[in-house]
Amino acid sequence: MELIAAGQIALSPDAIRLLAFALCGYVVFLLAISIFASKKVENEADYLVAGRRLPLFLAWGTLIATWFGAATMFAAAGAAREEGLLGVILDPLACSATLVLAGLVFAKPLWKMELFTMADFYRIKFGPKAEITGACIQVPSYFAWVALQYSALAGILELYFEIPMTWGILIVAGVTLVYTMIGGMWSVTLTDTLQILLALVGLVVLTGSALSHEGLGDGDPIKGFDVLIEKISTEHPDHLRLWPAAPEDGSTLTYVGSILAVLALWATGLFGNIPGQDLQQRVFAAKSEKTAQHACILAGVLYLCFGSLPLILGLSSLVTHPDGDFDPVAFLAGEYLSTGMLVVFVIAVVSMIVSTATSAVLAPATILGHNLLNRTPLFRERALLRDRLSVLFVSLGGITLSMMGESLMGLLDMALSIQLTALFVPVVTGLYGKPKGQMSGVLAMLLGFFTWLATYANELLQESSPTENFLADMMLIPSDFYGLGASILGYLAGQILFAEKSLVVES
Secondary structure (H helix, E strand, C coil): CCECCCCCECCCHHHHHHHHHHHHHHHHHHHHHHHHHHCCCCCHHHHHHHHHCECHHHHHHHHHHHHCCHHHHHHHHHHHHHHHHHHHHHHHHHHHHHHHHHHHHHHHHHHHCCCCCHHHHHHHHCCHHHHHHHHHHHHHHCHHHHHHHHHHHHHHHHHHHCCCHHHHHHHHHHHHHHHHHHHHHHHHHHHHHHHHHHHHHHHHHHHHHHHCCCCCCCCCHHHHHHHHHHHHHHHCHHHHCCCCCCCCCCCHHHHHHHHHHHHHHHHHHHHCCCCCHHHHHHHHHECCHHHHHHHHHHHHHHHHHHHHHHHHHHHHHHHHCCCCCCCHHHHHHHHHCCHHHHHHHHHHHHHHHHHHHHHHHHHHHHHHHHHHHHHCCCCCCCHHHHHHHHHHHHHHHHHHHHHCCHHHHHHHHHHHHHHHHHHHHHHHHHHHCCCCCHHHHHHHHHHHHHHHHHHHHHHHHHHHCCCCCHHHHHCCCCHHHHHHHHHHHHHHHHHHHCCCCCCCCCC
């Protein structure tokens, strides 16, 4: 098998026909599950949080499927090849750790509150102004993530079936929309768990094949792993660093900047995901507080295990094919897998993207419908209608961004920073502090968000037009830390200045 210039997996005409047949069957299968799941949907709780009845198997399965996307898999392998462990701090290292953190610290108290959305949490702990503010910040942050999934799937249709990108986006969005809209959280959960099992099997087979390759394991993947670590330690020792090395020129400021950048990655990955609706929606859907806690911890451990496979593939490609600029996962799949296994692997990649796409749509749609549209008289008594329409509205937002071009996909990297700087402090203080009024939550959100936005814009400015001035010196500290610090100050200011003006009673 040869790879096309873009680094994707090339298939023969017969394999493409087999892939087309498999994809059609896959879509029919998803729709059948959605129709089955729709029979479980009788009220808003069923639609948004699966009636709070998810057992452990489904709860951890949908958690992994939500986070383990194809883009993450390919990006992690490429980062491991280029930068080693320092390139994968955010994902999978910090992201797997945040699932464990969520299970240990946040899952139980949040599950006990019987929430539908994180915006519900802000309303209960701070008040309706905080609910609206948090919802208006969080919903748009998911649009770029939705758009990226649509573009990724449309790219597969264009690559293998020559379907124009525009039509591909519409087809993908339509299929995702239909089965998410029909069954809500139930259909997403059932399909997520099945899809992630398929995806992980494909990834395990590919990793085993790579480690068994001649020059590494010579047929033995365990031996291949040992040889891989030995060769990386000898030939590329910097790739095993988890901490930046001191610069050769001895510059203290450069070294401090590198350390702060690494700490910012850990902070963003660890804490930025905690307020995420996609994570907490699965906590809310668990059948018990222990199930919610155990699902998060188990998902975190398994996510680290399976998330390490792309890392291994990236390092393996560096040893077996040290020259060239290519995507390690796609390249190794083309090198080591048979035609039949390549088709299975492509279906596995599609499964990963679809799982992530449905969760990316449902999470903001839940907040939009339950916390914003329910304030209008037209939808107040039509819970299921507004929730399903919200899925449509979010899908249209994702389609719009997809159509506007890949340059907007840079917004994706901002999503976790927005949640860290605007929403993390209200979650922690709401759970473990004593909020004295809703302005403490509102100010924490607004000051954190706008401070981060200003410093992030300054970072972009300094990258495009480097200068030596005060603004450039400010960027020694990452923008996430400025935003997080401002959010803390905003909360404290609200506690002191507005404590007697807007007290909140929990409900």
